[in-house]
Amino acid sequence: MKNNLTPLEPKADKATVRRHNLSLVLRAVHDAGEATRAGVATHVGLTRAAVSSLVEQLLEYGFVSEGGKTSSGQAGRPGTVLRVARSGPAGLGVEINIDYVAVCVVDLAGTDRVRLVEHVDNRGVQPSEVLTRAARLAARAIGSAAEQDLAPAGAHVALPGLVTGGTVRQAPNLGWRRVAVEGLFAQALLALRPAHRPLPVSSDNEANAAALAELWFGAGTEGVRSFLYLTGEIGIGGALVLKGELLRGAHGFAGEIGHMVVDPEGPRCRCGARGCLEQYAGQSALLAAAGIDADAGVQGVAELERRARKGDSAALSAIEGAGRRLGVVVSGAVNLFDPDAVMLGGVYRELMDWLAPAVDRELALRVVSGLWREDGKRLRASSSRGDAARGAAGVIVREVLADPAAYAERDRG
Amino acid sequence: MKNNLTPLEPKADKATVRRHNLSLVLRAVHDAGEATRAGVATHVGLTRAAVSSLVEQLLEYGFVSEGGKTSSGQAGRPGTVLRVARSGPAGLGVEINIDYVAVCVVDLAGTDRVRLVEHVDNRGVQPSEVLTRAARLAARAIGSAAEQDLAPAGAHVALPGLVTGGTVRQAPNLGWRRVAVEGLFAQALLALRPAHRPLPVSSDNEANAAALAELWFGAGTEGVRSFLYLTGEIGIGGALVLKGELLRGAHGFAGEIGHMVVDPEGPRCRCGARGCLEQYAGQSALLAAAGIDADAGVQGVAELERRARKGDSAALSAIEGAGRRLGVVVSGAVNLFDPDAVMLGGVYRELMDWLAPAVDRELALRVVSGLWREDGKRLRASSSRGDAARGAAGVIVREVLADPAAYAERDRG
DNA sequence: GGGATTTGTTTATTTGCGGCACAAAGTCAG
DNA sequence: CTGACTTTGTGCCGCAAATAAACAAATCCC
Numbered sequence: 106m107k108n109n110l111t112p113l114e115p116k117a118d119k120a121t122v123r124r125h126n127l128s129l130v131l132r133a134v135h136d137a138g139e140a141t142r143a144g145v146a147t148h149v150g151l152t153r154a155a156v157s158s159l160v161e162q163l164l165e166y167g168f169v170s171e172g173g174k175t176s177s178g179q180a181g182r183p184g185t186v187l188r189v190a191r192s193g194p195a196g197l198g199v200e201i202n203i204d205y206v207a208v209c210v211v212d213l214a215g216t217d218r219v220r221l222v223e224h225v226d227n228r229g230v231q232p233s234e235v236l237t238r239a240a241r242l243a244a245r246a247i248g249s250a251a252e253q254d255l256a257p258a259g260a261h262v263a264l265p266g267l268v269t270g271g272t273v274r275q276a277p278n279l280g281w282r283r284v285a286v287e288g289l290f291a292q293a294l295l296a297l298r299p300a301h302r303p304l305p306v307s308s309d310n311e312a313n314a315a316a317l318a319e320l321w322f323g324a325g326t327e328g329v330r331s332f333l334y335l336t337g338e339i340g341i342g343g344a345l346v347l348k349g350e351l352l353r354g355a356h357g358f359a360g361e362i363g364h365m366v367v368d369p370e371g372p373r374c375r376c377g378a379r380g381c382l383e384q385y386a387g388q389s390a391l392l393a394a395a396g397i398d399a400d401a402g403v404q405g406v407a408e409l410e411r412r413a414r415k416g417d418s419a420a421l422s423a424i425e426g427a428g429r430r431l432g433v434v435v436s437g438a439v440n441l442f443d444p445d446a447v448m449l450g451g452v453y454r455e456l457m458d459w460l461a462p463a464v465d466r467e468l469a470l471r472v473v474s475g476l477w478r479e480d481g482k483r484l485r486a487s488s489s490r491g492d493a494a495r496g497a498a499g500v501i502v503r504e505v506l507a508d509p510a511a512y513a514e515r516d517r518g
Numbered sequence: 519m520k521n522n523l524t525p526l527e528p529k530a531d532k533a534t535v536r537r538h539n540l541s542l543v544l545r546a547v548h549d550a551g552e553a554t555r556a557g558v559a560t561h562v563g564l565t566r567a568a569v570s571s572l573v574e575q576l577l578e579y580g581f582v583s584e585g586g587k588t589s590s591g592q593a594g595r596p597g598t599v600l601r602v603a604r605s606g607p608a609g610l611g612v613e614i615n616i617d618y619v620a621v622c623v624v625d626l627a628g629t630d631r632v633r634l635v636e637h638v639d640n641r642g643v644q645p646s647e648v649l650t651r652a653a654r655l656a657a658r659a660i661g662s663a664a665e666q667d668l669a670p671a672g673a674h675v676a677l678p679g680l681v682t683g684g685t686v687r688q689a690p691n692l693g694w695r696r697v698a699v700e701g702l703f704a705q706a707l708l709a710l711r712p713a714h715r716p717l718p719v720s721s722d723n724e725a726n727a728a729a730l731a732e733l734w735f736g737a738g739t740e741g742v743r744s745f746l747y748l749t750g751e752i753g754i755g756g757a758l759v760l761k762g763e764l765l766r767g768a769h770g771f772a773g774e775i776g777h778m779v780v781d782p783e784g785p786r787c788r789c790g791a792r793g794c795l796e797q798y799a800g801q802s803a804l805l806a807a808a809g810i811d812a813d814a815g816v817q818g819v820a821e822l823e824r825r826a827r828k829g830d831s832a833a834l835s836a837i838e839g840a841g842r843r844l845g846v847v848v849s850g851a852v853n854l855f856d857p858d859a860v861m862l863g864g865v866y867r868e869l870m871d872w873l874a875p876a877v878d879r880e881l882a883l884r885v886v887s888g889l890w891r892e893d894g895k896r897l898r899a900s901s902s903r904g905d906a907a908r909g910a911a912g913v914i915v916r917e918v919l920a921d922p923a924a925y926a927e928r929d930r931g
Numbered sequence: 932g933g934g935a936t937t938t939g940t941t942t943a944t945t946t947g948c949g950g951c952a953c954a955a956a957g958t959c960a961g
Numbered sequence: 962c963t964g965a966c967t968t969t970g971t972g973c974c975g976c977a978a979a980t981a982a983a984c985a986a987a988t989c990c991c
């Protein structure tokens with residue numbers, strides 16, 4: 106066997122064990138909402154003594170807080186209630202999109218504490234200008250967070266484009282190429298808050314962040330830990346979550362479903378190829394097929410929905426056509442990935458009622474496992490429209506939860 | 519944040535640390551081929567004392583063996599050479615395919631030690647009969663292995679079909695539906711070796727096993743740890759390896775690329791849908807397009823290669839057509855997965871020279887990341903034709919390497 | 932009010948790694 | 962050939978973190 110099995114992980118020692126169990130206890134409290142030391146102990150398998158010691162450290166660090174006594178049920182001494190702290194470390198999510206910039210601060214428990222949105226058309230605007238605007242918004246959000254005793258442990262920037270290693274390789278809808286987002290954003294933010302320690306900045310594709318928002322915060326998707334997520338907007342974005350983990354691919358470009366092929370000889374796409382899905386089920390194509398101005402944007406989609414609701418046959422057949430093509434491509438993706446469900450977001454969410462039958466038909470016909478024939482509840486509407494900022498904030502929160510000690514010690518130094 | 523983040527991993531304690539480091543040291547020796555305690559220590563970051571203790575345990579268990587002294591180069595006391603033991607635990611791989619059954623025993627170091635193949639047409643034969651035949655072959659292999667002081671720690675069965683939870687859901691090429699492979703095979707093997715402890719049996723798709731063989735044993739693929747693997751045979755199988763890990767999907771059905779759509783209105787496929795890739799680039803379609811008997815099998819492919827080599831225009835255009843369609847579908851898969859490379863196996867391997875240009879053209883045109891335009895060495899021929907049995911054996915070996923203590927203690931009890 | 936029960940802490944024990952010293956076994960320079 | 966230098970592998974001690982067991986505290990139940 107050769108050496109490309111896996112690069113060897115780091116060694117383990119006492120400190121590793123401690124870090125691991127610290128995270129385990131914190132996440133147990135997190136997931137339970139409210140818990141006691143004894144409850145956590147039986148849940149994670151550690152002794153009460155060990156949990157006590159770990160909780161003590163988490164209290165000291167300020168990651169959990171003690172409440173009253175559990176006056177609950179039956180016999181025995183009541184336990185002390187533990188909750189994830191609602192102040193202290195938090196996640197800062199930033200979403201830069203075509204016609205708005207949004208930032209969002211999420212606390213360790215996962216609740217939105219600050220949310221700011223600024224509507225601006227970012228198309229063709231200098232990247233540095235857009236990022237400076239985003240940084241201004243972020244700085245305001247950090248200020249509001251501070252008033253609530255929250256201190257972001259890092260910022261995660263999501264935007265519609267191919268991003269790898271902190272750089273946007275290309276973002277056609279924004280008109281960006283080779284932009285070092287992380288660096289520029291960090292710099293802009295630092296310039297606005299010169300006295301402060303620089304905030305670690307990471308970045309990702311917007312569809313990925315939205316999919317994570319669906320995973321972590323979506324309603325009605327409990328237990329679905331493997332799904333394909335689609336956003337229909339100007340472009341069609343996609344992301345893949347497998348067993349609770351986002352699949353980023355070897356370079357971070359995974360999930361680009363918008364340019365999968367419907368018909369190799371189809372209409373030319375702005376990507377240079379022919380017959381891409383976007384040309385059939387993208388927002389513009391959808392509107393045009395229904396006889397609505399292709400550039401009408403959100404109003405156009407609302408109009409389409411209105412017409413569909415009225416039973417307008419052009420609208421219905423436009424949606425049906427898009428759905429059929431969507432189904433063809435999505436069935437291919439399902440065959441490749443074998444997810445539990447497919448979530449449709451973006452404009453597809455509003456059109457779900459008319460879109461779903463066509464998509465479902467193709468899926469039932471083409472998914473070889475047959476799972477999609479047997480069970481009709483696998484195609485779902487995403488529960489919230491494009492919450493990429495929140496998902497991005499969640500990425501930071503999850504990092505903290507995964508290694509609380511690292512963050513606590515960073516804040517000391 | 520909700521509870522579907524990740525189920526909590528097990529707690530960590532001293533024993534966990536020990537197991538982890540034991541595996542780490544064993545794998546370090548494995549990867550190096552030859553190593554000394556001191557070398558391993560610097561490589562994995564443990565102290566020499568710790569490594570000494572771990573190696574002692576590995577020696578006791580029989581996972582590594584000591585050689586002579588390292589009479590190598592410069593100054594200082596020479597170290598004692600450590601190697602992965604060439605006797606003791608091993609992996610048993612079983613491949614059940616359409617026209618043959620193969621078994622293979624691989625030792626911890628990754629070398630083939632026993633290999634048996636039986637050519638039989640398994641189409642339409644009772645599953646229990648096929649599995650009994652495979653078990654007979656396996657029993658013989660275990661016997662040969664025993665003569666070399668090798669004792670398989672488990673068996674991994676690979677076959678062309680959708681397999682989940684130890685059961686084949688469907689295997690169209692074999693004509694199987696709902697067959698409990700693991701149980702039947704284990705039972706058949708036990709019946710042949712009544713005095714022995716039952717061997718743990720696991721199972722998987724054949725393309726997955728072949729992809730793992732490519733990852734672990736493939737020549738010329740060093741460093742490529744993320745790739746899409748394709749086998750062109752009667753059907754077209756696929757598998758996805760991402761960062762050295764096989765992607766099995768939520769139910770184990772991932773990688774089914776053969777029924778991705780080339781043309782939604784194309785010819786009807788045996789799966790019931792229309793225009794599947796298999797209808798354009800499957801072995802039968804390929805031969806038919808070149809004017810060769812579609813059922814001619816391996817001979818047919820050889821004939822096709824001969825004609826292509828001679829410059830026969832019908833053959834060349836048949837291959838080109840298949841390549842174009844393959845390129846269309848593979849570009850979609852690449853957009854979804856973002857692998858580092860695509861490996862073509864099965865019949866595509868022999869036809870690579872004529873197939874690759876067409877596939878490459880589509881990839882360069884359609885992969886949105888642009889990576890496939892910049893670098894032409896991403897499409898490769900698989901290095902060995904269908905070595906699924908070896909890959910399957912590797913799965914067992916890797917399990918042992920990942921937790922040697924577990925296997926050693928199992929063998930004691 | 933006494934027994935049962937559950938919680939959280941305290942104390943002693945175990946174990947696996949880090950640090951250090953040291954013997955062993957070589958190279959190198961003179 | 963000898964002594965300085967290097968490197969390897971192994972004891973020995975200490976530390977940290979978990980386990981095990983005992984105990985005090987707080988509640989329920991009869």
